Amino acid sequence: MASLKGGDSNKSVGNDKLMRKVLGLGYWVQGFRCFPWLVVSFFLKDGLNVNPSTLQILQSSANLPMVGKPLYGLVSDSVYISGQHRVPYIAFGAFLQALSWLAIAISPSSISIFTISIYLLLSNLGASITEVANDAIVAEMGKQPPSTKKSQQPSSSGNLQSFVWIASSIGGVLGNLLGGIFIGRLSPQSMFLFFSLLVALQFFITISVREKSLGLPKNPSVGIKKQLSELSAALQKPEITYSISWFALSYAIIPLLNGTMFFYQTQYLKIDSSILGISKVFGQATMLLWGVIYNRYLKSVSPRKLISTIQATIAFLMISDFLFVRGFYRQIGVPDTLYVVIFSGFLEVLFFFKFLPFTVLLAQLCPQGCEGSIMAFLMSAVALAFIVSGYLGVALASYIKITGSDFSGFPFGLMIQAACTLLPIFWSSCIPDYVKTKDKHKD
Structure with missing residues (x-):
């Protein structure tokens, strides 16, 4: 009997390691997606000569497929392919990415x-x-x-989220670093080709893995109609509905001016692309550090308090951007490049710091069997929020008459941004003020 238990324990540890390898690769590639997207921004600006508003519209509109995530979640939860309902979808998504980036790579510059x-x-x-x-x-x-076994590495709530967060951050650091280094040395097409080959590699690795070897819990297969009913029932729980609504609105209410800031830094300040790459590397490094800090010290902190603090910090750094555009830091001897590397890089990723504590909370609130649907619904709501935020930014830029050569109204736009960012804090009571913990198992 003891040997059987030992065998089960070793198998569990093996499953956990393989599962972490699959997820680690997946989230690493997800983080590395910043590599081609950094190139896209310069390609659109310099190769296709788009203006700031057009750039932001294109970047925001490209997120439209993200809005369909609840549908993908329902299908993933309900439709099994050869007895699997997670790994085939990971592989199919990687295939589509490889195909699309290859198509861009072999397309003419025109x-x-x-x-x-x-x-x-x-x-x-x-x-x-x-x-x-x-x-x-x-x-x-x-x-x-x-697990109560010391020999096992449990994927308990918070630990796995931190692990994949760190994997994604490492991918982001490397992607932005390589992007900043090679963007002026290689053609955009060659960089798009490199990423397409990388995602193709992910595809071939993924299809070689059998889902049963990951040790996933065995949930009964149900139809899409029943899964939709369960998702609807879950969304009727106030703690889930209010939390997701607040989280999405905390992004949607902010008129983002990312396209304007990109043009301001590259066109007006003439900051080199390598500096922007280093800035993004610094930001991704702080995301990596955030994952470690949260996992070690902040998992027991109230989600409402932690997320509200992050929201207030975002607003504070937007005010700092206002001072930057007004030339305040330049006047006190801080070079523009130093500010862009540290503060701009940090602000860009700070928007995503809220995800880690929020997804940990939502995973705990999520009913058994519709985890994919709920998490997909969250990401869909956030994607829609970012699209709305981007379009609001375009409208704001148009209202204050910002163009690719006239940034006189930019400081005022940044102050409006900061004010809008503070508003969700007044409704942060929508987020549960506790962290649900699981009962400890007795030996």
Whole structure:
């Protein structure tokens, strides 16, 4: 009997390691997606000569496939392919990404804005499907009771979320670093080709893995109609509905001016692309550090308090951007490049700091069996929120008459941004003020 238990224990440890390898690769590639997207920004600006508003519209519209994540989640939860309902979707999403980036890579430099938009939409469709399946695995494993065996490495709530967060951050650091280094040395097409080959490699590795070897909990297969009913029932729980609504609105209410800031830094300040790459590396490094800090010290902190603090910090750094555009830091001897590397890089990723504590909370609130649907619904709501935020930013830029050569109204726009960012804090009571813990198992 003891040997049987030991065998089960070794098998569990092996499953956990393989599952972490699959998720680690998936989230690492997800983080590395910043590599081609950094190139896209410069390609649109310098190759296709788009203006700030057009750039932001294209970047925001490319996120439209993310809005369909609840559908992908429902299909992933309900439709099994050869007895599997996570790994095949990860592989299919990787295939779509490889195909779309390869199409961009072999297209002529005179590619139309419409054509590249279609390819970018296809790429994000693949990324969305892959992310839904990966997030569902994390949510499923996060609900498992922690092991009492010291020899095992349990995927308890919070630990696995931190692990994949760190994997994604490492991918982001490397992607932005390589992007900043090679963007002026290699053609955009060659960089797009490199990423397409990388995602193709992920595809071939993924299809070689059998889902049963990951040790996922065995949930009964149900039809899409029943799964939709369960999702509807879950969303009727006030703690889930209010939390997701607040989280999405905390992004949607902010009129983002990312396209304007990109043009301001590259056109007006003439900051080199390598500096922007280093800035993004610094930001991704802080995300990596955040994952470690949260996992070690902040998992027991109230989600409401932690998320509200992050929201207030975002507003504070937007005010700092206002001072930067007004030339305040330049006057006191801080070089523009130093500010861009540290503060701009940090602000860009700070928007995503809220995800880690929030997804841990939501995984705990999520009913058994519809983890993929709930997490997909969250990401869909956030994707829609970012699209709304981007379009509001375009409207704001138009209202205050910002162009690719006239940034006189930019400081005022940044102050409006900061004010809008503070508003959700007044309704932070929508987030549960506790962290649900699992009962400890007795030996």
